[in-house]
Amino acid sequence: MANIKRSPWLLHYDGSSCNGCDIEVLACLTPVYDAERFGVMNTGDPMQADILLITGGINTQNQEVVKQLYDQMPRPKVVCAVGVCACTGGVFKDCYNILGGADTVIPVDIYVPGCAARPQAIIDGIVQAVELFQKRSEEHDALVKNKGKEAS
Amino acid sequence: MAEVIAPENILEEIELSDLLHVVMTKKKEGLRLSQACAAYVDGKYELSYSFADDKTYQLTTLRVVIDVDAKVPSITEIVPQAIFYENEMKELFGVNIEMIALDYNNKLYRIEEEAPFGPKKEENNG
């Protein structure tokens, strides 16, 4: 983990989860598990966020909200689906109002299983998201550099 | 040893025309509307209005069995907090409730499917 250069900010959104994963995500950010030691920080503002942690499945009401949140986040961005509901729809898959997992509306990079997902699993997901974010940032930087060269 | 009060729940079956009158009596007795719900069983709606007494812990449930197309008067004039229960019945079951104080017009949960618990679904499945 010595090569971390950036400090991505987390945005947490509760899709239609049962709260179990949400409080585990919050518990991850408190002193006992302390995910912030990996250089991330929790924020409530999508415009400043780099990693989206989404819990719960997508229903007809929140699909627009999730899409909008994703669009508001600046590039590059990473999406991490926490809990089995966000991965596939989980126990509520057969409900009339559930469309499926988070990947029905936005591209998901990392899937964290579990019902409710354990803090250890969520931290693992966050670490992977941080690494992926680092990689994407470098690609993004290289792209911007090349474009600058072409222009000059 | 703690004092224990455990009365049986009561179920009162009433006619639709008596609904407002009985609800008014319950309210005057100082009871609190604990819950209201609908059920769709065998082509009829069963509406349940449960009133709780916080002193004796008795739960009295009023049961109204109505046809699918019957018009139900809203009890929100008497018990204002019933708006959420009645909107829920209207949206999820398609119960025809009239004159709700704050009518969300089937937009409480904003679901796409119309009355998923109501009779329509039954026909689709059968």
Place this chain on the structure above:
Amino acid sequence: MGKRSIIPYGPQHPVLPEPIHIDLVIEDERIIEAIPSVGFIHRGLESLVDKRDFNQLVYVVERTCGICSFQHGMGYCEAVESVFGVEIPDRAKFLRTIWSEMSRIHSHLLWLGLLADGFGYENLFYQCWRIRERVLDLIELTTGGRVIFSVNKIGGVLKDIPEDQLRHILSELDAIEADLNVIKKTFIEDYTVQSRLRGIGILTREQAHDLGCAGPVARASGIKADMRKRGYDAYPHLDFEPIVSNAGDSYARCYCRLMEVFQSIDLIRQAIGKIPGESDLSVAIKGNPDGEAFFRCEQPRGEAVYYVKGSGKTFLDRFRVRTPTFANLPGLCEMLAGAELSDVGLLVITIDPCISCTER
């Protein structure tokens, strides 16, 4: 007088992890009317009665809400048990009580933390959540799960708590109580906390009764109603009095919940002292549920009503849960009307909203 305008509040906002949307009609900085709209987490959980049989439904009902998960499962099981007319073994009743009270402690500590965050005490928030982890460790030790621990089944419970674990719980409770006494001083006595909470969002006894509020919100307004007094599970054997405050403001709601944590610790101690010796943990259930039943239990957030109706098939006709936040929403609207715009976040927290419960 100022101009009227409408401010949409939510669904995604930093105060709460859960989405709720409220339209606030304001005049200058004062709120005239608040109209909540729910539905962001509506899943249609009750419709699963058509697809899951009554035994499988336990696992679905437990996922109504991740915070009071245990009590949701328990409420459903007890409703079905009363349809069958069976009495579960005494040890199972005591185990359910112990787990219920543990859930209550962890839920209230979670809420106290969120409240502390709401009035800007970040350190206090972390302290509450640190203590909460100790309770979660106890739950994990006894059941294997942290927040959703499916130990209920229709007719009893699935797991036993052995003698040594019960002793460990007792010693851990002493440590938790010592930790709590430190933060209690801040919540009760601190000047800033009082200035932030006292007199904010007053709900009088009459209003709370007329609007049908439940749980700590009603008790903070002076209504002495606690469903545990109704005498289900092991509560008839335990000695306790509902915690009531008469002020009806945010401070009273904070006080009631804080004191209920101590009460729950006391109840677990009493239950462990009186738990009967090892025996069967469940009774066999034969056939399918035929009939209907209402069951009410006291969740961390208040009274929850479960309704089960079956007609002799493996699939129930109807299952309904009325959750405490659903009952407290009209109370919240009443509190918000007349409040300052800057208090909205705090007031929404003080009813301890659980939106996933509300919308199911």
